[in-house]
Amino acid sequence: MTTSWNRIPRVAHAAEVTLNRRGQPLPGASHPLLAYGLGRSYGDVCLNPGGSLLHTRDLDRFIAFDPDTGRITAEAGLTLDDLLRFAVPRGWFVPVVPGTRFVTLGGAVANDVHGKNHHHAGSFGEHVRALTLRRSNGECLEVTPDGTPDWFAATVGGLGLTGLIETVTLQLIPVRTPWMRAWSQRFDSLDEFWELDARAEREWPYTVAWIDCLNPGPRGEIGRGIYSGARHATTAPARNQYREPRRAIPLDPPVSLVNRVTLRLFNQLYYRQSVHPTARAVHHLPWLFPLDAIRHWNRIYGYKGFYQYQCVLPPHAQKDGMQALLDAVAASGQGSFLAVLKRFGDRAGPGMLSFPRPGATLALDFPERGNETEHLFRRLDRIVQEAGGALYPAKDARMSPELFRSGFPRWEEFASFVDSEFSSGFWRRVTK
Amino acid sequence: MNRLQSVVILGATSAIATAVARELAEHGARLFLIARDGERLETLLQDLRVRGDDASGTRILGTTADLADIDAHADVWAQAQEALGNNIDAVLLAWGTLPDQEACNASVATTLEAIHVNGTSGIAFLARIAPDFEQRGRGVIAAIGSVAGDRGRQSNYVYGTAKGMLATYLQGLRNRLFFSGVDVVTIKPGFVRTPMTEGFNRAGALWAEPETVARGIVKAMRRGSDVAYLPWIWWGIMTVIRLIPEYLFKRLKL
Numbered sequence: 291m292t293t294s295w296n297r298i299p300r301v302a303h304a305a306e307v308t309l310n311r312r313g314q315p316l317p318g319a320s321h322p323l324l325a326y327g328l329g330r331s332y333g334d335v336c337l338n339p340g341g342s343l344l345h346t347r348d349l350d351r352f353i354a355f356d357p358d359t360g361r362i363t364a365e366a367g368l369t370l371d372d373l374l375r376f377a378v379p380r381g382w383f384v385p386v387v388p389g390t391r392f393v394t395l396g397g398a399v400a401n402d403v404h405g406k407n408h409h410h411a412g413s414f415g416e417h418v419r420a421l422t423l424r425r426s427n428g429e430c431l432e433v434t435p436d437g438t439p440d441w442f443a444a445t446v447g448g449l450g451l452t453g454l455i456e457t458v459t460l461q462l463i464p465v466r467t468p469w470m471r472a473w474s475q476r477f478d479s480l481d482e483f484w485e486l487d488a489r490a491e492r493e494w495p496y497t498v499a500w501i502d503c504l505n506p507g508p509r510g511e512i513g514r515g516i517y518s519g520a521r522h523a524t525t526a527p528a529r530n531q532y533r534e535p536r537r538a539i540p541l542d543p544p545v546s547l548v549n550r551v552t553l554r555l556f557n558q559l560y561y562r563q564s565v566h567p568t569a570r571a572v573h574h575l576p577w578l579f580p581l582d583a584i585r586h587w588n589r590i591y592g593y594k595g596f597y598q599y600q601c602v603l604p605p606h607a608q609k610d611g612m613q614a615l616l617d618a619v620a621a622s623g624q625g626s627f628l629a630v631l632k633r634f635g636d637r638a639g640p641g642m643l644s645f646p647r648p649g650a651t652l653a654l655d656f657p658e659r660g661n662e663t664e665h666l667f668r669r670l671d672r673i674v675q676e677a678g679g680a681l682y683p684a685k686d687a688r689m690s691p692e693l694f695r696s697g698f699p700r701w702e703e704f705a706s707f708v709d710s711e712f713s714s715g716f717w718r719r720v721t722k
Numbered sequence: 723m724n725r726l727q728s729v730v731i732l733g734a735t736s737a738i739a740t741a742v743a744r745e746l747a748e749h750g751a752r753l754f755l756i757a758r759d760g761e762r763l764e765t766l767l768q769d770l771r772v773r774g775d776d777a778s779g780t781r782i783l784g785t786t787a788d789l790a791d792i793d794a795h796a797d798v799w800a801q802a803q804e805a806l807g808n809n810i811d812a813v814l815l816a817w818g819t820l821p822d823q824e825a826c827n828a829s830v831a832t833t834l835e836a837i838h839v840n841g842t843s844g845i846a847f848l849a850r851i852a853p854d855f856e857q858r859g860r861g862v863i864a865a866i867g868s869v870a871g872d873r874g875r876q877s878n879y880v881y882g883t884a885k886g887m888l889a890t891y892l893q894g895l896r897n898r899l900f901f902s903g904v905d906v907v908t909i910k911p912g913f914v915r916t917p918m919t920e921g922f923n924r925a926g927a928l929w930a931e932p933e934t935v936a937r938g939i940v941k942a943m944r945r946g947s948d949v950a951y952l953p954w955i956w957w958g959i960m961t962v963i964r965l966i967p968e969y970l971f972k973r974l975k976l
Contacts, residue, residue, distance in 0.1 A: 308920060311762060348737075348917070352772035362772075376773065596857055 291465045292343060296332040296589050297595030298658060298687050301339035301715060310348040312365060312456045316426050317342060321715035323426065325450045326714060327367060327394030330372040331401060332598045333687030334715030336450055341713060344454060346396055352376070360462035361419065366396030366455045369542070373460075377576075382462035383522065385417040389630075391579050394453040402447030402644040403683040404651075406520075406578070409635035410495035411463075413547055413646040416639070420459040423452060426711035430456070435640065444707035448490065451717055455707045467520045470496070470577050470664065472520035476561070477603025480513035480613055487517070487633050494519030496578075502557045502631040503619045503654070512620040513613065515631070516565060520577055527571035534575050538585035546592040546657045553625040591657050598685040599670060600653040607677035608650040615652055622666045626654035642700040642707075645682045653685070680689035683716055694720035723904060724862045728752040728806040730881045732789055732798075732847070733817025737867065739918035740753060741936030742814060747774030747782060753782035753804045756815075789817045790839045799851060803881055812943055815844050815853060815865035818884075818921045822919045826880040833880050841884030845891045855904045862943050863899070864907035865892055869951065871910070872960045875976045889949075896948060905946030911935050912956040928955075 293300055296328055305320045316323060324338035337343075339515060349367035356362075360382045366375070371391040388403040397403075401416040411417070423431040423445055433441045445452045456552050477483050483499055491670070499517045507514035567617050581587050586594070603611040612631065618624060630653045638647040656663055671693055674681065680697025681689045695701055705721070729746055731739050734755035743753055747770040755770075757763040763784050776782045783805045787794045803810065844865060855861050870878050871963035873886030889908050896906035913919065913929045935952045944948035951957035966974075 308917065310917060311765065351769035353765075353768055355772045355776075355777075357775075 292326065292329065292337070293595075294332055294334065294336050295330050296592045296598060296655075297588065297593075298332075298597065299334055299337070299339075299715070300595075301334070301337055303338060303343050304340055305342040306345060307342060308345040308348055309367075309454075312349060312422075313430070314422075315428065316344070316424065316711070318456060321713050323709075324452075324714045325366075325396060325454050328369065328392050328493075330390055330393045331397065332685040334719065335401070335683050335686065335716045336594060338713060346394060346454075347398075349456065350394075352575055354681065360464060361459060362462060363457060363459040364395060365421075366399070366421075366458050367394050369397065371395055378465070378468050378643045379460055381464055381466065381588055383465040383574075385411055385461065386414040388414075389579065390582055392582065395458040396450070399446055399455055399458055400450040402639045402641045402646065403684070404634070404639075404646040406496040406498040406632065407496065408580075408646055409491045409633060412637055413447075413634060413639040413644060415589040415641055416637075417461045418442075418446060418458060419461055421455055422443065422457045423454070424456050425453040426709050429611065429633055437645070441707065443640060443642050444642070444704055447639055447644040448704065448707070448717065449643060449714060451712050451714065454713060462661040465528040466524050467522075467530075468532070468574055469523040469526050469571050470520045470574050471523045472496075472577050473567055473568045473569040474516055474518040474565045476514070476516055477509040478514050479509060479511055480609070483515065483517065483631065484609060485575050487499055489520045490517065490632065494521055496520040497632070499631045500560065501616065501631050501652075502561045503616055503629045504554050504557045504625040504643070505561065506620075511613075514561065514627075516561065516563070518577075519567075520572070523571060523576075528617070529564045530541050532573035532575065535583050536585070536611065537583060539587055539589040542589050542593050546594065546596075547590045548624065548627055548657045553627065556627060557625065573581075578715070586669065594658045597663060597687060598653060598655045598665070599667060600651060600682040600685045601670070601674045601679050602645060602649050602651045603674065603677045603679040604647070604649040606677070610680065611651060611677040612672055613649060614704075618669050618673065619654065619665070622662075622669075623655055623665065624659070624666055626656060629654050642704040643683065643698050645680065645684070647680075649674060649679070651682075669685055682693070683720075686716065689720065691720045691722050695706070724946055725811045725813050726751055726862070726940065726943060728754075728809055729812045729814065730756070730802045730806065730810055731753045731814045731816060732756045733815065734784065734816070735759060735766055736816050736918070737932040738914060738939070741815035741893065741932040742767060742816070742939050743770055744773055745936050745940050747771075747776075747890055751876070752781045752806055754805045755781070755782075756787050756798055756802070757784065758786060758788050760786040789847065790843045794845055795847050795850050799847075799854075803854075804865060808957070810861060812862040812864065814939070814943070815847060815863075818866070821880055823876075823878055823880060836880045836886070837871070837884045840881060841886075841887040844888050848891065848895060852899065856899060856902045859902045860904065862905045862907060862946060862967050863892075864909060864939065864943050865893070866909045866911065866939075869910050869956050869960050870914050873963055875974075877976060879915065905943075908941050908949045909939055909942065910949065910951045910956065910960075911930065912951070913955065914960070926960075 322341040327345040346367035349365040353363040404413045497519045501515040633650045728758040735757040818840045868885040870882040892908045938952040
């Protein structure tokens with residue numbers, strides 16, 4: 291069964307078609323259509339219960355590359371992994387990468403993904419120079435930020451609903467080596483985090499923090515963690531060989547391996563890991579994509595799956611709001627394996643439904659525990675809504691239509707660009 | 723170790739052949755590709771030229787031909803030799819179809835057509851190019867067979883017959899060309915997630931990605947292996963399957 295990464299919901303599709311050439315007519319319209327890349331989003335943004343999925347993994351061809359300018363055009367099913375393998379040895383890098391490189395270009399555009407360098411480089415869509423969009427009526431639109439700004443703003447972050455993204459032209463950034471200079475440091479509380487962040491973000495294009503959301507800091511409040519910063523290195527270290535470890539979770543354990551005991555232990559151990567306050571050389575793979583070294587890591591939650599909860603809070607509410615969210619999580623005792631806190635830069639994403647915007651974002655994950663989990667989510671929702679924040683559609687399986695509409699006020703304007711034959715579980719759910 | 727610096731790939735738009743071509747292009751090889759569908763060939767050439775840093779399109783070339791048409795072989799081979807400057811290191815035969823066994827059961831013509839596409843036409847091409855390799859006294863000839871050729875099963879034996887015939891031909895050719903220093907490699911992939919097998923239930927550990935199989939093919943061609951089961955686990959599986967006595971095997975529903 292085709293699912294998204296967290297394996298909730300499990301839904302049946304009427305048809306699944308693998309596309310293997312661009313310009314191919316889309317299948318007939320007895321069911322709504324939706325493109326599916328590598329299924330690394332969460333929830334039902336890439337699912338289309340009762341409808342058709344158009345698998346794009348075979349649309350993975352390069353089309354053109356200019357080695358002088360670093361501008362690349364490829365089919366939308368090409369993965370960031372493929373693109374990095376191609377670009378890095380040639381001295382170029384993908385300008386914005388999410389926490390996994392196993393996503394397609396089309397998925398990165400459709401969710402207007404962000405990375406640890408958001409405060410420096412903005413979201414993925416800001417680096418897209420052109421794309422082609424196949425509509426169900428057979429039309430192929432050439433979409434560019436200047437030539438067709440409305441279609442561009444609808445399609446970037448448009449959750450695959452404006453049609454099939456067939457090709458993407460992306461501006462890469464130059465790098466000298468595959469290596470980064472990276473440092474990390476513990477902090478005791480969120481106050482310390484904000485201070486650290488204000489100092490670090492000017493100098494370090496990549497920053498991120500992990501929060502221990504189970505064990506309080508020395509002053510008794512939740513919010514201790516590890517802050518890391520990095521930049522692309524200008525020279526490679528003397529020992530410049532790097533081999534990514536290839537581990538995998540081979541099968542579904544009968545019950546989730548993530549429970550109160552293992553969570554507390556994991557958070558404790560993670561906090562105790564060695565930190566490196568002075569910058570040192572780290573290969574980009576483990577720094578940018580630590581979880582990619584463990585294939586199928588989603589299996590640790592067992593067959594039932596898990597939830598991600600990622601929100602953004604606007605600047606005026608970020609400090610109190612983040613503390614309130616963490617306190618609510620701690621009080622629930624449900625904890626999260628990896629709580630990631632990151633301050634976004636001052637610009638909103640280019641899409642009508644772009645998630646990145648000024649403020650701070652927190653990502654949490656929780657094993658599926660039925661009512662107990664939903665109860666916690668409702669409490670978190672209230673904090674987000676009161677703060678004027680939003681949830682990330684790419685990681686959502688359950689937000690209410692009200693929360694979606696308040697978080698994405700341009701949704702009605704966006705709706706007029708949705709292809710009449712395209713839809714998704716997410717879209718039907720939030721526009722009910 | 724064989725050089726794979728100039729390689730001809732026939733049936734190049736198949737998923738496995740495409741993955742092989744990418745692997746070789748990324749290592750800077752000169753390629754000549756043959757495929758039936760001109761539009762798909764063109765998009766593949768474009769992709770390979772980016773991967774192989776051949777913006778001018780001088781090292782990575784191709785032509786369209788229906789390789790089931792034996793009359794086209796002479797011209798295709800002449801074009802390949804010309805494009806690669808009469809200095810071909812390796813040839814990979816990768817064209818074929820997966821016939822519907824039920825349809826074959828219902829039609830003699832369909833059966834013979836499937837055997838032609840997957841077996842005889844390949845043999846015809848091999849017979850044509852063998853003297854050139856023999857004369858030059860070096861190089862690799864590789865062809866994609868199948869584990870299905872190792873034993874006839876009711877669900878897939880027309881395909882199996884063609885691939886088995888191809889394998890036996892390659893065996894003889896290997897023996898003949900050994901004395902001129904030419905390696906003949908029989909590739910036997912197991913289950914691979916390609917458009918050819920779409921519609922099968924492809925979950926499970928035995929299904930491999932085309933990229934994995936392609937890496938194995940390139941390695942086998944470099945080494946000049948005789949027979950390469952890909953992934954290697956299929957060597958074990960097929961050994962067991964071949965050992966089942968026929969009076970038992972005929973009762974199985976495989």
